[in-house]
Amino acid sequence: MRFTLNGETRDASSPPMSRLLDVLREEFGLTGTKEGCGEGECGACTVLVDGAPVCSCLVPLVQVEAASVQTIEGLGDDHPLQHEFMNEVGAQCGICTPGMIMAALSLDEHPTLDDIKVALAGNLCRCTGYAAIYRAIMKAKSQ
Amino acid sequence: MTRWVGASVPRKDGIGKATGQARYADDLVFPGMLHGRTVRSTVPRGRVRSIRLDFDASGFTIVDFRDVPGRNVCDLIEQDQPFLVERDVRHMAEPILLLAHEDRERLLSANVAIEYDAADAVFDPLRSEGVLKAIDIVKGDVDAAMGNADVIVEGTYRTGHQEHVYIEPNGVIAVPEGDGVVVYGSLQCPFYVIKALKSLLGANRHIRVVQTETGGGFGGKEEYPSMIAGHAALLALKSGRPVKIVYDRVEDMVATTKRHPSIVRHRTGVTRDGRLVAMDVEVVLDGGAYVTLSPVVLSRGCIHAAGPYRCDNTRIRGRAMFTNTPPNGAFRGFGAPQTEFAVEVHMERIAEALGMDPVTLREINALVPGDTTATGQVMHDDCSARLVLDEAVRRTDFRAKRTAYRGTNRAVGLSLFYHGAGFTGSGERTLNSKARLDLTERGVRIAVGSTEIGQGTRTMHAQIVAEALGVPYETIEVAQPDTSVVADSGPTVASRTCMVVGKILEECAAEMKARLGGLSPSEYFAKHGGFSVLKTYEPPDWIQWDDHTYRGDAYATFAWGCDVVELEMDRDTFEVRPIALTAVHEFGRPIHPALARGQIEGGTAQGMGYALLEHVVMRNGEMANAQLTNYIIPTSLDTPEFDIVMLENPYPGGPFGAKGLGELPMDGPGPAVVNALRALALDVREIPATPEHLAECALR
Ligand code: FES
Numbered sequence: 018m019r020f021t022l023n024g025e026t027r028d029a030s031s032p033p034m035s036r037l038l039d040v041l042r043e044e045f046g047l048t049g050t051k052e053g054c055g056e057g058e059c060g061a062c063t064v065l066v067d068g069a070p071v072c073s074c075l076v077p078l079v080q081v082e083a084a085s086v087q088t089i090e091g092l093g094d095d096h097p098l099q100h101e102f103m104n105e106v107g108a109q110c111g112i113c114t115p116g117m118i119m120a121a122l123s124l125d126e127h128p129t130l131d132d133i134k135v136a137l138a139g140n141l142c143r144c145t146g147y148a149a150i151y152r153a154i155m156k157a158k159s160q
Numbered sequence: 161m162t163r164w165v166g167a168s169v170p171r172k173d174g175i176g177k178a179t180g181q182a183r184y185a186d187d188l189v190f191p192g193m194l195h196g197r198t199v200r201s202t203v204p205r206g207r208v209r210s211i212r213l214d215f216d217a218s219g220f221t222i223v224d225f226r227d228v229p230g231r232n233v234c235d236l237i238e239q240d241q242p243f244l245v246e247r248d249v250r251h252m253a254e255p256i257l258l259l260a261h262e263d264r265e266r267l268l269s270a271n272v273a274i275e276y277d278a279a280d281a282v283f284d285p286l287r288s289e290g291v292l293k294a295i296d297i298v299k300g301d302v303d304a305a306m307g308n309a310d311v312i313v314e315g316t317y318r319t320g321h322q323e324h325v326y327i328e329p330n331g332v333i334a335v336p337e338g339d340g341v342v343v344y345g346s347l348q349c350p351f352y353v354i355k356a357l358k359s360l361l362g363a364n365r366h367i368r369v370v371q372t373e374t375g376g377g378f379g380g381k382e383e384y385p386s387m388i389a390g391h392a393a394l395l396a397l398k399s400g401r402p403v404k405i406v407y408d409r410v411e412d413m414v415a416t417t418k419r420h421p422s423i424v425r426h427r428t429g430v431t432r433d434g435r436l437v438a439m440d441v442e443v444v445l446d447g448g449a450y451v452t453l454s455p456v457v458l459s460r461g462c463i464h465a466a467g468p469y470r471c472d473n474t475r476i477r478g479r480a481m482f483t484n485t486p487p488n489g490a491f492r493g494f495g496a497p498q499t500e501f502a503v504e505v506h507m508e509r510i511a512e513a514l515g516m517d518p519v520t521l522r523e524i525n526a527l528v529p530g531d532t533t534a535t536g537q538v539m540h541d542d543c544s545a546r547l548v549l550d551e552a553v554r555r556t557d558f559r560a561k562r563t564a565y566r567g568t569n570r571a572v573g574l575s576l577f578y579h580g581a582g583f584t585g586s587g588e589r590t591l592n593s594k595a596r597l598d599l600t601e602r603g604v605r606i607a608v609g610s611t612e613i614g615q616g617t618r619t620m621h622a623q624i625v626a627e628a629l630g631v632p633y634e635t636i637e638v639a640q641p642d643t644s645v646v647a648d649s650g651p652t653v654a655s656r657t658c659m660v661v662g663k664i665l666e667e668c669a670a671e672m673k674a675r676l677g678g679l680s681p682s683e684y685f686a687k688h689g690g691f692s693v694l695k696t697y698e699p700p701d702w703i704q705w706d707d708h709t710y711r712g713d714a715y716a717t718f719a720w721g722c723d724v725v726e727l728e729m730d731r732d733t734f735e736v737r738p739i740a741l742t743a744v745h746e747f748g749r750p751i752h753p754a755l756a757r758g759q760i761e762g763g764t765a766q767g768m769g770y771a772l773l774e775h776v777v778m779r780n781g782e783m784a785n786a787q788l789t790n791y792i793i794p795t796s797l798d799t800p801e802f803d804i805v806m807l808e809n810p811y812p813g814g815p816f817g818a819k820g821l822g823e824l825p826m827d828g829p830g831p832a833v834v835n836a837l838r839a840l841a842l843d844v845r846e847i848p849a850t851p852e853h854l855a856e857c858a859l860r
């Protein structure tokens with residue numbers, strides 16, 4: 018199964034119905050994508066498929082054939098969202114953070130607070146009460 | 161002026177978390193690793209009659225109670241909870257058998273048929289005859305004072321289970337090492353795991369515990385990880401290979417601990433002008449099937465049950481009862497959110513009975529320095545009940561809003577609360593916590609067993625040490641909690657990690673600074689080599705506590721809070737929309753304002769979920785809605801805007817004036833929400849206040 022993973026062409030050997038989440042974590046060792054529920058409710062497993070955020074626990078590998086998949090690792094370590102998540106303490110325990118950042122990537126510049134809330138509605142955070150996450154995204158998207 | 165303390169410096173673990181590089185338990189892989197699985201009971205009470213393996217057992221490691229080399233009990237307060245059922249089942253989802261295999265698919269599809277002789281189970285704590293723990297607190301003469309009261313107000317208040325929903329489910333890996341194991345896991349208390357494994361595997365066996373990055377705890381990873389670690393260790397010892405056990409969400413919800421449900425009865429005598437003259441309180445907690453931590457949860461719950469108020473005649477009678485549900489356990493607040501819910505809604509009802517404004521009633525009775533609590537503890541200058549109340553009322557224009565919203569679908573509600581920091585009474589003395597600072601070639605290293613679970617332990621400890629040593633924050637290293645390396649600084653619970661462990665570290669740093677004699681750490685190391693400073697916690701010497709009479713200084717200090725919630729309710733659907741929440745908190749002094757704000761915002765959101773959304777449905781002793789699809793925690797869309805105010809009142813017993821903070825924010829939202837709903841003319845006395853429950857209240 019061939020697809021683009023963080024900008025590089027890769028071939029996956031996992032069975033076609035494997036969850037994309039497991040393929041990323043186990044076959045490619047990209048453990049930045051997390052599992053919080055396995056049923057599409059928490060968003061910890063959010064990655065971008067052709068630029069759109071999806072829950073990788075719900076996507077079978079076969080569905081990303083020829084598509085472009087981006088994970089938190091593809092962002093490197095110098096993205097404004099990453100910096101502002103640090104500065105604003107948008108990450109406490111950090112387990113939701115990769116998913117939050119991937120979900121936030123799809124927001125346009127200068128989002129309103131409501132835009133952010135809607136974009137993150139599928140991403141649960143139990144630590145922050147979301148407020149610091151909004152502050153982080155607001156700053157990163159206003160630069 | 162301080163340089164590092166009070167500054168919102170970058171988190172030590174920030175970049176790892178923002179890049180996905182931080183390693184959590186499930187991210188670790190060891191050569192030859194097997195996956196482990198727990199086979200659990202499917203009856204709430206009974207006796208195991210037979211166990212049959214309905215699968216091809218080749219390549220499987222299978223463990224039951226007969227494989228336990230030491231004692232088959234999870235050593236906590238009591239030694240009553242088995243790691244694996246021997247014969248008697250006392251709750252649903254109780255571990256009976258362990259399986260491990262390298263192929264996860266084969267492991268999950270292995271079928272085990274267990275037959276039971278089922279017995280009658282008890283789920284209602286009020287019908288249970290098993291008293292797990294009883295506590296009585298008596299001050300003055302309640303019966304005589306009640307007789308002299310102008311008005312007596314009575315009521316019963318209930319709170320449900322609450323599930324922690326740390327977004328990372330429980331997970332550990334046991335790896336054979338020497339004649340024993342090393343356990344890597346998502347956990348709060350590495351030395352609790354050591355204690356439990358020493359009893360399970362034998363005291364002389366080599367055991368090491370390493371905390372991995374932990375995706376949230378909230379008390380939920382205080383005691384239960386010892387159980388999972390024991391299971392993984394048994395499988396690892398039997399197979400001779402590393403074994404990983406990671407729960408999925410359903411198993412995590414069905415099998416692990418929850419917040420204790422409570423039933424609290426109040427009977428209070430007041431004068432017509434609003435003075436509390438007698439408080440009679442009965443607290444009942446549902447402990448579940450084993451003792452676990454319930455005695456201490458009950459203790460904290462009872463001590464906080466009279467609220468932050470002055471009353472010369474108080475009687476608090478607490479009982480934790482056995483039932484046939486999985487044991488309830490530690491959860492942020494530890495009994496206090498339940499009892500403070502009851503007393504704060506009751507205060508609202510007293511104000512209603514007197515026709516008095518609820519703020520005025522609280523102003524009249526709030527503790528001030530010189531007053532005593534129910535246990536007889538004298539309040540000093542660190543008592544800030546009036547400070548937080550006055551500021552919250554002023555800031556939200558509470559009284560004007562209360563009047564303006566009358567007759568509309570909008571309302572404001574208020575709660576006043578406090579939370580004792582650190583272990584109760586003589587607890588800190590018994591714990592005898594230690595902390596160590598090492599001078600190494602890289603600089604100064606903090607070596608404590610206190611865990612980072614998101615709240616900022618590493619960062620805040622490093623700030624305290626940097627400040628006390630007078631060296632840059634960036635040069636302070638924080639050791640990963642590995643029991644073979646760090647000092648046992650006690651469990652990461654009870655809002656004690658900053659106030660207690662931070663204080664020991666401050667003292668270690670002061671001693672290290674004296675020894676450096678003006679040299680920088682690197683200069684000193686180059687000249688003389690490294691050294692370590694180890695210190696033990698000294699609780700304030702004035703603390704007097706009697707565990708038998710429950711009289712004395714329950715806590716070294718309290719943190720204080722007042723929450724004001726503004727909400728709207730749809731009168732047709734009974735859906736509640738929280739609009740704004742103002743939280744005014746006093747917790748000494750924030751070491752790291754952004755982290756402290758995060759604790760308040762996060763704890764408050766958790767409290768809002770507790771108040772309105774989070775309903776654990778128990779059916780036949782098992783959580784029936786054990787999924788995030790139908791156990792609802794607040795999302796970005798349900799969380800109101802927060803207005804957070806941190807008032808300072810430095811506490812001399814804490815590092816740079818800090819008290820404990822982590823649990824306080826959990827105490828306030830429940831009653832504030834219900835008191836707002838009461839202003840909409842609904843007689844609510846229970847949480848979660850779901851639309852279904854509110855519809856019932858409207859019919860009363
Ligand atoms: S793990 Fe995919 S949504 Fe929770």
Ligand code: FES
Pocket residue numbers: 107108109110111112113114141142143144145327375376614
């Ligand atoms: S930071 Fe812990 S779940 Fe979001």
